[in-house]
Amino acid sequence: MFENIGEIVLLFWRTLLAMPQAWRQRDKIFDQFFEIGNASLLMVCVLSFFIGAVIALQTGPVLVERSLPNAVGGVVGIAIAKELAPVMMAILIAGRIGSAMAAEIGSMRVYQEIDALRTMNINPIHYLVLPRLLAISIALPMLVVFSVLVGWFGGAVVADLNHRMEIPFRVFFADLRDIVDLKDVANGVFKSFCFAVIIGTVSCHQGLVTIGGPRGIGRSVTKAVVNSIVLIVIFDYILTRFLLK
Amino acid sequence: MSDNENNHHSGVGLVVRGLRKSFGNQEVLKGVDIEVKPGEIFVIMGPSGSGKSVLLKHLIGLEEPDAGEILINSEPLTTPEIAAKYRMALVFQSGALLNSLTVGENVGLYLTEHRLKPAGEIKKIVEEKLADVGLKEAVDKMPSELSGGMKKRAAIARALVIEPQLILYDEPTSELDPLSAVVIGDEILELNRRIHVTSLVVSHDRDLAFGVADRIAVIIDGQIVTVGTPETVKNFNDPRVQEFLNADFKRDNKQPRL
Ligand SMILES: Nc1ncnc2c1ncn2[C@@H]1O[C@H](COP(=O)(O)OP(=O)(O)OP(=O)(O)O)[C@@H](O)[C@H]1O
Ligand SMILES: [Mg+2]
Numbered sequence: 001m002f003e004n005i006g007e008i009v010l011l012f013w014r015t016l017l018a019m020p021q022a023w024r025q026r027d028k029i030f031d032q033f034f035e036i037g038n039a040s041l042l043m044v045c046v047l048s049f050f051i052g053a054v055i056a057l058q059t060g061p062v063l064v065e066r067s068l069p070n071a072v073g074g075v076v077g078i079a080i081a082k083e084l085a086p087v088m089m090a091i092l093i094a095g096r097i098g099s100a101m102a103a104e105i106g107s108m109r110v111y112q113e114i115d116a117l118r119t120m121n122i123n124p125i126h127y128l129v130l131p132r133l134l135a136i137s138i139a140l141p142m143l144v145v146f147s148v149l150v151g152w153f154g155g156a157v158v159a160d161l162n163h164r165m166e167i168p169f170r171v172f173f174a175d176l177r178d179i180v181d182l183k184d185v186a187n188g189v190f191k192s193f194c195f196a197v198i199i200g201t202v203s204c205h206q207g208l209v210t211i212g213g214p215r216g217i218g219r220s221v222t223k224a225v226v227n228s229i230v231l232i233v234i235f236d237y238i239l240t241r242f243l244l245k
Numbered sequence: 246m247s248d249n250e251n252n253h254h255s256g257v258g259l260v261v262r263g264l265r266k267s268f269g270n271q272e273v274l275k276g277v278d279i280e281v282k283p284g285e286i287f288v289i290m291g292p293s294g295s296g297k298s299v300l301l302k303h304l305i306g307l308e309e310p311d312a313g314e315i316l317i318n319s320e321p322l323t324t325p326e327i328a329a330k331y332r333m334a335l336v337f338q339s340g341a342l343l344n345s346l347t348v349g350e351n352v353g354l355y356l357t358e359h360r361l362k363p364a365g366e367i368k369k370i371v372e373e374k375l376a377d378v379g380l381k382e383a384v385d386k387m388p389s390e391l392s393g394g395m396k397k398r399a400a401i402a403r404a405l406v407i408e409p410q411l412i413l414y415d416e417p418t419s420e421l422d423p424l425s426a427v428v429i430g431d432e433i434l435e436l437n438r439r440i441h442v443t444s445l446v447v448s449h450d451r452d453l454a455f456g457v458a459d460r461i462a463v464i465i466d467g468q469i470v471t472v473g474t475p476e477t478v479k480n481f482n483d484p485r486v487q488e489f490l491n492a493d494f495k496r497d498n499k500q501p502r503l
Contacts, residue, residue, distance in 0.1 A: 024360075108343070116341040119305050120355045120407065121329060127358065 004205065011208070012201045014125050015133050021126045022134060028127075032135035040096050040143065047092060048147040051084050052076065052154030061164040072165065073172045074179030076155035081180060085147040086188045087236055090195035093140055094228040098203035101132050102224035105207025106217040114208070124208065133200035140196035141189045148185060152176065191239050198235060199228045256284040256443030257331050257410045259304065263313035266299060273299050275467040276313065283318075284441040286433065288454040291464035292489055297447040298338055300464070301413045304445070305335045317411070331411065334404035338415040340396035342388040342403070348375070349384035352403045374402040379428060393420040401429065405436070412436070414446045418453050426453060433457050451490065455479070463489065 022029065059079075060072045105128055108114050114124050152173075159167040167175075206224035210216050259281040266274040273296045281287040291297055302308040304315060306322060315322040317331050342351045353371040356362050362370065375381050378398040388396060397420055404412055414433070418426040430453050437444055448454050454461055455475045462472040463486050471481045479490065 104345070111344070112337055112339060112341040113343050115302075115307050116335075116337060116343070118307060119333070119335045120358070122354070122358045 004209070007209070008201055008205045011125070011129065011205045012133075012197070015129050015201070018123070018126050018130050021130060025126065025131045025134075028131035029134050032131050033139050036093070036097050036135060036139040037143075039100075040093060041146075043092060043096065044089060044143050044147050045150055047088060048080075048085065048150040049154035051088055052080055052151035052156075053158045055079050055084065055151075056155035056158040056165070057162065060159055060162065060167070064165050064167075069165070069167055070171070070175045070178075072159055072167055073156075073175030073177075076159070076172075077152060077176035077180035078184060080151040080155065081148050081185045081188045082191075083188070083236075083240075085144050085151055086192040086195060087232065089140065089144050089147050090192060090199065090232045091229055093136070093143070093196070094199045094203075094225050094232065097136060098199045098228050099221045099225050101200070101203040102207045102210075102221045103217055105129075105204055106210035106220040109208060109210045110213060110217060129200075129204045129208075132204055133197070136200040137193060137196040140199075141193045144189055144192040145185070148188065187243055190243070191236065194235060194239060195232050198231050202228045202231060255410065256437075256441045257318045258283045258316075259411060259443060259445070260316040260319070261300075261304070261313070262316075264300070264303060264310050264315065265312040266296075266303065266308065266310055273467050274303075274310075277464070277467070277469055279462055279469060279472065281443055281445060283443055284437065285459045286437050286444045286446065286457050288446045288448060288458035288461045289464055290448060290451075290454055290461060290489070293449075295464050296467045297464060298415055301335060301415050301445070301447060304411075304413055305333055307335075332407050332409045333411045333413070334407045334409040335413045336397070336400050336404045336415060336417055338419070340388070340393075340400040342391075342396055342399055344388050346388075347384065348380065348386050348388065348391065348399050351388065351399060352406055354403065355407050370406060371402075374405045375399070377405065377432060378402045379425070394422065394425055397421065398425070398429070401432070408440065409442055411443045411445070414444065414448070416448055416450075417446065418448060418450045426450065429453075430457050465489070 056072065056076050059075050063069065063071050063075065108128070117124050117127060156169050156172040159165045159172045160169045203224040206220045206227070210220040259279070261277055261279045264274050264277040265272070277300060279287070289297055289300070299308065303310055304322075317327060320327050342348070343354065346354065349371050350357075352374055353367045356367045356370065372381065372384065375384060378401050380395060380398050380402065383391060383395060383399065388399070391399065397417065401414075401417060417429050417433070421429060433444055433446065434457055436442055446453070446457065458475050460473060461475055461478045463470045463478060465485055470483060470486055471478055473481070478486070481487075
């Protein structure tokens, strides 16, 4: 999978150079943006709620047994804001949106639509890659903010209702606020921005290099999703290490 | 005619010399030489797989030649500047309409993306060009709702919008009924007469070829076998050419081409 890293970085660079075209492409950026929101908002909601809930369920009783009930809010808060929301949402979006990008661009490649664009002097990077990359880079961080809030809420509900914790809702959030900083949330949002760039670039690149017919498109979709996820996990470690300083 | 090269309403001359191209170890073009005069209608005929589509892709810059050169009005087509200086259009064999856009948006794409005209004017031009190819009612349809022949005609309309100086048609009449084929043939002639566009037509359609061509070239197995007026080609004394020209007509009806 890494033989293409050079090409992927080059595509990212070319897209950056195309940034002045962004205003011209604003309609397409909005379209993509709303498509991403529409396709994933409900899923983000459900996923985040249960992630928050299960983290509270796993860590809460252990902390309460050791007489650390007021650490529960902090542990759940930090885990979600800095790690789980950005990574899980990125993986969700890689599966939901990255796959769609690779499939759409891949089929345009296979059915010569991209060649047709080129004969009309329309740069596929301006026309296809730039709007997608910008839209996902705006949408994913926003989804992550939303996911963090819903995740905290999920954790708070379980901490309140679970008979092994019984930490009142308000107390949970007071504890959470004691430990979690705005910086921690910003940290997670920044990571998700980087993940969005990875998903967008990897998926668009994979779409553009698609060869063959429908089977080639299928292969591209799988590769786009798998490679995005692997890179997300690797970059998660690198970014966390670097942000911890 | 090459002295008024900046006038968009005149065709450009095209010269291809020693063009070679291989895919893997299959040599598809084995040194192709052609010379198309400004404003000429030049038809290339040849059996399936002889490299016609690959040749057209080279001419519009979608493929890089392994060897040889392509000159547009005596300027080598190697830099994007030259490619951008002259307006060229390719009508793809498959149409290659953008499936996510309506037919109208496809036809107007060149103008909207390059911001060449205000929206109202683009709409008018699109309707006009679609009417030219007999697709007036299909403006708001999606390409997936069109038949193969309608897609081809929409693709021709999309090429016309560019007001090209060199227009390349890849089998413009395959998939068309005889009546529409005549309409397209007339359109090719009419366009050539009206704006003196240089037209390069790749076709199996013998009626079309002999009906519109100023000159015809026959390509077999990646090499030009003969070039000349329709009369000389028809009487060209080479068994492969004769076989192709005479067999082609019968086979065409039985095997609809992609
Ligand atoms: N991108 C490619 N990669 C590998 N081989 C290719 C490619 N494009 C074309 N070929 C090969 O080049 C040869 C010529 O193809 P081309 O499409 O030019 O044929 P054609 O003359 O247009 O035939 P038809 O009349 O059927 O359209 C074929 O053998 C084809 O397999
Ligand atoms: Mg062909």
